[in-house]
Amino acid sequence: MSESTRGARGGLMLLGGGAFLFVLMAWFAVNYERVERRIDLPPMxxxxxxxxxxxxxxxxxxxxxxxxxxxxxxxxxxxxxxxxxxxxxxxxxxxxxxxxxxxxxxxxxxxxxxxxxxxxxxxxxxxxxxxxxxxxxxxxxxxxxxxxxxxxxxxxxxxxxxxxxxxxxxxxxxxxxxxxxxxxxxxxxxxxxxxxxxxxxxxxxxxxxxxxxxxxxxxxxxxxxxxxxxxxxxxxxxxxxxxxxxxxxPSLWRTLVERGWPVWLPLLLALLAGLWASAQRFGPVLPVPGTARRSLLEHVRASGEHLYRYGKGALLYAAARQAFLMRLRRRDPVAAALTGEAQAAALADRFGLPAARLQRALQVPSSRERREFADRISLLMHMRNRL
Missing domain, CATH: 3.40.50 (Rossmann fold)
Structure with a gap:
C-alpha cells in the first residue's frame, strides 16, 4: 500500500469520526435541557x-x-x-x-x-x-x-x-x-x-x-x-x-448508643480483632489413643528401649550374649568350650563371617561404643537363630 493511499484512508477515518461526534453533540443539545432542582438537605x-x-x-x-x-x-x-x-x-x-x-x-x-x-x-x-x-x-x-x-x-x-x-x-x-x-x-x-x-x-x-x-x-x-x-x-x-x-x-448510655456509634463501633471491632489475634490457637484434632494390648513382643521391646534410654545397655548386651552362648553349648559344645581367638576362628568357619568381627561381637561394648552396640547384638541374635 502506497503512502498516499494510507494518508487518504486516515483522513477519511478522521473525517467520519468528527462527523459522528458532531451529530452526537447536536442530538444532546436538542434533546436535553439544563434545569435547576432544589433538594432539601438534612439539618446541620x-x-x-x-x-x-x-x-x-x-x-x-x-x-x-x-x-x-x-x-x-x-x-x-x-x-x-x-x-x-x-x-x-x-x-x-x-x-x-x-x-x-x-x-x-x-x-x-x-x-x-x-x-x-x-x-x-x-x-x-x-x-x-x-x-x-x-x-x-x-x-x-x-x-x-x-x-x-x-x-x-x-x-x-x-x-x-x-x-x-x-x-x-x-x-x-x-x-x-x-x-x-x-x-x-x-x-x-x-x-x-x-x-x-x-x-x-x-x-x-x-x-x-x-x-x-x-x-x-x-x-x-x-x-x-x-x-x-x-x-x-x-x-x-x-x-x-x-x-x-x-x-x-436522655441518659449518657442512650446518647452514646444513638450518636456515639461512629466512635465506639470501630473501637469495638478493633478490640475484638485484638482478642482474636491474641487468642490461643488449637491444632488439629489428636487421634484416638490406641486400646491397651498385651503383646509379649511389644512389652519386651518397650523394656529394652527403656533400659537403653537410661544407660542400661550393658544389661541388654549381656542378655543377648548369654542367650547365644547357651544355645551354642547345646548345638556346638566344642566351639562353646573354646575362648578368645580360637573360639572366634571356630565360629568364623561355622558361619562364614570375619573372625575379627565375631571376636568384637563377643566382647562387652563400652558406653562410648553406642554405634556398635546395635550391630553386636544384631550379630549375636543372627548367629543364635542359625544354630
Missing amino acids: GEAAWNPLYALKQSLRADGIQAESRPRFTQAVGTLGRRDTLVLLDDPRYITAARADELLAWVERGGHLVVRTPPGAQLSKHESLPLLDALGLQAMGVGDCEKFQVTGEAEHVEFCGDRRFVFEDVEPELSWGNLRDGYVYARLAHGQGHVDVLADVDFLGNGIGPRGTTPARNGLRDVPHQVLARQILAPNYGHGTVHLIYAVQM
Whole structure:
C-alpha cells in the first residue's frame, strides 16, 4: 500500500469520526435541557439537635428575643414578668415544687406553654403535679381535629394525641368538647396565662417533605405558623421567649448508643480483632489413643528401649550374649568350650563371617561404643537363630 493511499484512508477515518461526534453533540443539545432542582438537605449544626431551632430563628427575625436550651436549669425567679416559657417535653418530669414555682411566676404575668403526657397509656396512679395544680385531668388519645386556614388546603391537627378535661376551672379559650376531650385550652392564672395542648410538635422544625402526616412538617406549613402565632399571643412582643426542648435529658448510655456509634463501633471491632489475634490457637484434632494390648513382643521391646534410654545397655548386651552362648553349648559344645581367638576362628568357619568381627561381637561394648552396640547384638541374635 502506497503512502498516499494510507494518508487518504486516515483522513477519511478522521473525517467520519468528527462527523459522528458532531451529530452526537447536536442530538444532546436538542434533546436535553439544563434545569435547576432544589433538594432539601438534612439539618446541620444546631438544627440537627434542637427541634425548636426554626421557631427561635423565626421569632428573632420578627424582632422577638428568643433563647433555646435543652434543659430548664435556671431558677424560675430569673424569668421576666412578661416572658414566655415553652416546654416541649413530657410534663410528668416536672416535680410538685417546680410546678408551684412556675405557677407563681405565671401569676406575676408570665406565659407558660405545656403539653399533655405523650404515649398511648397513662397509669391511673401516675402523678401530674402541673396539670393537677391547673385543675386539668388527662384522658386517652383521640382522633384528629380539623384546623382550617383561609386560602389553605384542608388540614387536621392533634391526631392520636392525649386529650384532657377541666375540673372546676373555666378556660379563656378551648378547643374540643366534653365527650371527646379537649386538645387546647388557655387558662388565666393571676396576671399571666397557661396554654395547655395535646401536642406541640407543630412548633418543631419539620422532619418530612410536604404531604406527609399532619404536624410532621412543623413550621414549614402555613397552618402551623398561624397556630404558633396564636399560641404565643399573650406576651408576644414583650419579654423573652424561652424554648426548652428537652425537660429530661436522655441518659449518657442512650446518647452514646444513638450518636456515639461512629466512635465506639470501630473501637469495638478493633478490640475484638485484638482478642482474636491474641487468642490461643488449637491444632488439629489428636487421634484416638490406641486400646491397651498385651503383646509379649511389644512389652519386651518397650523394656529394652527403656533400659537403653537410661544407660542400661550393658544389661541388654549381656542378655543377648548369654542367650547365644547357651544355645551354642547345646548345638556346638566344642566351639562353646573354646575362648578368645580360637573360639572366634571356630565360629568364623561355622558361619562364614570375619573372625575379627565375631571376636568384637563377643566382647562387652563400652558406653562410648553406642554405634556398635546395635550391630553386636544384631550379630549375636543372627548367629543364635542359625544354630
